[in-house]
Amino acid sequence: MSWAQGILLARGLSRGWGGICSTALTGVPFSQGPPQAPRGLHCSTAAHNPDSSLVPRPPEPPRGPVKALAPHVELFRQAPDGVRDKASFVQAVQNFTQYNVHKRGHVDFIYLALRKMREYGVERDLAVYNLLLDIFPKEVFRPRNIFHSIFLHYPRQQECGIAVLEQMENHGVMPNKETEFLLIQIFGRKSHPMLKFVRMKLWFTRFKNIDPFPISRDLPQDPVDLASLALRHMEPDLSARVTVYQMPLSKDSRDATDPTEPHIIGIQSPDQQAALAHHDPARPIFVEGPFSLWLRDKCVYYHILRADLLPPEERLDLAYGRSSWDDYEFNINEVEEGPVFAICMAGAHDQATLAKWIQGLQETNPALDRIPVVFRLSGSSGELLASSSGLEEPPLTPPEGQEEEENNQQRQQQSQS
Amino acid sequence: MALVHKLLNGTYILRKCLKPSVASCPFLGTRSADYCSSSLEKPAAAPGKASSQRKTEGNLEGHHQREVALDITSPEDKPEVSFDKAIKEEIKDHFRRLKNDIVNHWIGPEGRPLHEVLMEQAKVVWQFRGKEDLDKWIVTSDKAIGGRSEVFLKMGKSNRSALLYGTLSSEAPQDGESDRSGYCAMISKIPRGPFERKTFYDWSQFNTLYLRVRGDGRPWMVNIREDMDIIQRKDQMYSYFMFTRGGPYWQEVKIPFSKFFFSNRGRIRDAQYQLLLDKISSIGFTLADKVDGPFFLEIDFIGVFTDPAHTEEFAYENSPELSPRLFK
Numbered sequence: 001m002s003w004a005q006g007i008l009l010a011r012g013l014s015r016g017w018g019g020i021c022s023t024a025l026t027g028v029p030f031s032q033g034p035p036q037a038p039r040g041l042h043c044s045t046a047a048h049n050p051d052s053s054l055v056p057r058p059p060e061p062p063r064g065p066v067k068a069l070a071p072h073v074e075l076f077r078q079a080p081d082g083v084r085d086k087a088s089f090v091q092a093v094q095n096f097t098q099y100n101v102h103k104r105g106h107v108d109f110i111y112l113a114l115r116k117m118r119e120y121g122v123e124r125d126l127a128v129y130n131l132l133l134d135i136f137p138k139e140v141f142r143p144r145n146i147f148h149s150i151f152l153h154y155p156r157q158q159e160c161g162i163a164v165l166e167q168m169e170n171h172g173v174m175p176n177k178e179t180e181f182l183l184i185q186i187f188g189r190k191s192h193p194m195l196k197f198v199r200m201k202l203w204f205t206r207f208k209n210i211d212p213f214p215i216s217r218d219l220p221q222d223p224v225d226l227a228s229l230a231l232r233h234m235e236p237d238l239s240a241r242v243t244v245y246q247m248p249l250s251k252d253s254r255d256a257t258d259p260t261e262p263h264i265i266g267i268q269s270p271d272q273q274a275a276l277a278h279h280d281p282a283r284p285i286f287v288e289g290p291f292s293l294w295l296r297d298k299c300v301y302y303h304i305l306r307a308d309l310l311p312p313e314e315r316l317d318l319a320y321g322r323s324s325w326d327d328y329e330f331n332i333n334e335v336e337e338g339p340v341f342a343i344c345m346a347g348a349h350d351q352a353t354l355a356k357w358i359q360g361l362q363e364t365n366p367a368l369d370r371i372p373v374v375f376r377l378s379g380s381s382g383e384l385l386a387s388s389s390g391l392e393e394p395p396l397t398p399p400e401g402q403e404e405e406e407n408n409q410q411r412q413q414q415s416q417s
Numbered sequence: 418m419a420l421v422h423k424l425l426n427g428t429y430i431l432r433k434c435l436k437p438s439v440a441s442c443p444f445l446g447t448r449s450a451d452y453c454s455s456s457l458e459k460p461a462a463a464p465g466k467a468s469s470q471r472k473t474e475g476n477l478e479g480h481h482q483r484e485v486a487l488d489i490t491s492p493e494d495k496p497e498v499s500f501d502k503a504i505k506e507e508i509k510d511h512f513r514r515l516k517n518d519i520v521n522h523w524i525g526p527e528g529r530p531l532h533e534v535l536m537e538q539a540k541v542v543w544q545f546r547g548k549e550d551l552d553k554w555i556v557t558s559d560k561a562i563g564g565r566s567e568v569f570l571k572m573g574k575s576n577r578s579a580l581l582y583g584t585l586s587s588e589a590p591q592d593g594e595s596d597r598s599g600y601c602a603m604i605s606k607i608p609r610g611p612f613e614r615k616t617f618y619d620w621s622q623f624n625t626l627y628l629r630v631r632g633d634g635r636p637w638m639v640n641i642r643e644d645m646d647i648i649q650r651k652d653q654m655y656s657y658f659m660f661t662r663g664g665p666y667w668q669e670v671k672i673p674f675s676k677f678f679f680s681n682r683g684r685i686r687d688a689q690y691q692l693l694l695d696k697i698s699s700i701g702f703t704l705a706d707k708v709d710g711p712f713f714l715e716i717d718f719i720g721v722f723t724d725p726a727h728t729e730e731f732a733y734e735n736s737p738e739l740s741p742r743l744f745k
Contacts (some may be wrong), residue, residue: 170597170707198738203685206733211636211660233634234664293663294634297708304665328722332541334629335577335717340665 262347632661
């Protein structure tokens, strides 16, 4: 019975190495050593002798020194002026299949291609994933009898299939019928990649629309469009109006964030306009910011115009009448903050730009010229940390403390004179 | 005290503790080793945690081993705390709590009269109005497995909210086995009774979770863990997503408990069961949206209430393809 024990041990080892998709799976490719053509038990050994193949193959391309860790990297190396896009990626994949009829080392190649996808910008393209799955030889890895299906049949190839699906899952790509057909052809219906496909189909459809504030994946590149999208995203009042106070310089100057003319876009709703008109001119209002907002993977910064809370004695206390049975109020005083009058997004975060915003606001809010405006331009309560390299518009680093009061009336007089 | 320790130790034999020294110190308040999957290393230091560690410093008994993590704070505490006095005060405090517990049991559940508990339809479970409220939470990040994310928790503006902020970095740790990384989490501590006995929250009359938060547009994940005193289930939790809007306005997030899906060891399980609310141990918020950069989340309070319009019991059906055994 030693052979049975040997098989069980092998099965245990392969499972222990993370072979099943339900345990933690690593994406690190397993270096298989010299790439072997997959041999099924049913194939005769004579057919795998490459020298005696019946189909005349083109000569092997001269291969450079092959490193043990990256067997097919030279397929992705290209001329210095070559652009990395979908066409060249597809070309590299086709090169592999062309020069390698028996698909030797296809598992390593697929892992390498999965790593290279981000460079070529195709990580969200379903057709490319189907092309990668197409590299697998068909019908070879399907279990044919009960012994195949009990033991994990072709574990490395199944893990590779799962890795492809997992990268699809990470980037939010939904597989389609072609993927399903390919998986059935390659691995069979009861295999682990097929199980993962079923799970993806189920959970993706369940969670597709759960975001109450959805943003599309392709964000606009133009900063003005992006800013207006972000402002509309933040403001729940649908009757609010977005106003562009200043456009950036035209494209031929090649500088969208020119410090002399950054874009300034603001949003204000009619309720906020009315509240600002009723605001007591004796109390100052504050321009606070910059605060960060994330849209998918882009971070933008905005400023707000707000007033402080009224002291308790002047506040209106609306006591809601409660019915005797139902009481859905929480027994806590919620955090109250002063009313927000307007929000804006600008290309620069300094006081001059924001002063231009206030001037723009004055056209629709004539009450604003009597109210003193204080600029508080620090990131409040530590929300803003040192900008990382992925951020688009880094905040102004020098002023960490609070800036002093700037009376709006004086500024107006200066600009008018 | 030795008798109580032996009794408590007896229950700990049932659980597979990674560090036996943790099991022998039942008075530690900051025990995250039991239920955090990232607990193999020390949790990331947060200001709220450090203060609670200092508080429980004094109640270590002489014959227990000292935890390595506490040695960081002990040199500062030596001149302040007198060992024997602190132990005596802690013992008295525990006995007082035990007496209150027994007396409250006669008044009603949790010390409130029964009719008040039954008629309650909205309850505030966690609020953030002072530093001691921050002590009920633990913050972790993937620093525990060697990543680069940082996370901090502090009180927000004018002490009226809590601010969870930090930087997320999805750079994978170079330990040869992980290829993805980048998460930050804030988890509530398990509620403790007298003598650090584990208790739980009973939310069986409520059906919706209510959060008043102000985020920055990032999607968070809310995780609920059940009390696992009898059955060893430290890897299982129920989760759902919380999408923040961003912007200067406070956002009310209402998540019905029927929407939480079940996961084991970080993977969604095929056979789904609904979340049973009678033994809730802790709640947590996780950020792992694969986008590098700073983040923040301000939380005003967390409560539970009964939404009379919500009649769904469980949102996810089991499919015969994925779990055939359920359909035999």
